Every structure is written in C-alpha cells, then in structure tokens.
Amino acid sequence: MKDLLLRYAMYNIWANQRIIVLLNGLTEEQLDKDLGSSFSSMRKTIYHIWDSESVWYQRLHLAASVILPAKDFSGSWEEFVQLFSRQSELLKDFIATASDAKLAHTIEYHHAVRGICKSAVEHVILSAFNHSTYHRGQLVTMLRQTGVTKIPQTDFIEYTRIKK
Secondary structure: OHHHHHHHHHHHHHHHHHHHHHHHOOOHHHHHOOOOOOOOOHHHHHHHHHHHHHHHHHHHOOOOOOOOOOOOOOOOHHHHHHHHHHHHHHHHHHHHHOOHHHHHOEEEEEEOOOEEEEEEHHHHHHHHHHHHHHHHHHHHHHHHHOOOOOOOOOOHHHHHHHOO
16 A cells, blocks of 8 residues: 555655646736636635645644644745645655554544544545645646646546656
C-alpha cells in the first residue's frame, strides 16, 4: 500500500504543478472572476485545494483543531504557490516516513459537519488526493471558460505514462 500511496503523492504534486503553471499565466482579474463553480473563482478553488490538503495533513498529525491556511492569507500569488507546493510535498514526506502500521492505523478527528470521525490513515491520504483531483477538474472547466485552450492532461494514467 505504501508504494501506491507514494505514487499517488507524486502524482498529486505533478498534477498540482501542471495546474499552477496555467494559473500563473492568468491576470489577477481572471483568477478572481466569478465563474459560478463550487468556489466562485479559480483563486478560491485552488486555495480550497490548499486548505484541504493542509487540513488532512494536520489531522494525520492528530491536531486537536485545524487551521485553514488560506483563511487569513494575504500574501502574493508567488508566496501562495510556494506554500501550496510545500503542503503537497509534506503529504508525500509523511507517507515516505510512515511505517506500514502507521498507514493502517485509525485516527480520530473532528469534522465540521459530522463531528467526531474515525478513518484509516491510508483512507485519509487517498481521500485528500482524490479531493484535490476533483477540484483540479473544476479548475480545468473554469480555465476553458476563461479562454485557455491548451490544457495539459492531469489524469493519473497520464502521469504513469510519463513517469515510468
């Protein structure tokens, strides 16, 4: 299982970077334009991915309460990119250093809607990556709405073809 989780972590970093490259080419106005998705703008959507990866990472470290990094973030786009990229790396590092027993362990955490939840660490990790993939898909649609036509593949199978 650890090998699969590491591969997914590397895929998540790769796919996030591909989306960031596209977003880097946009204006502030384009990043913040209301496009009517789950999160109104591309910036809010990518910030949500950052928040979610951070929340799951904090839960994996058994944080009593979690902090959403984007909530009070007022830095530049470049600072965000560095912090977001680092967060994805931290998830990979967690997996790389975790024992098989730790990955199979069950953690307890507080969910804002469901209250106290329990999940296997390996399920938490897969959920974090799956959630990021879902919202990257929304970003692809939002990019198309903005007129971006050259959008690289971010599917896992494409990653496996390139990163043999």
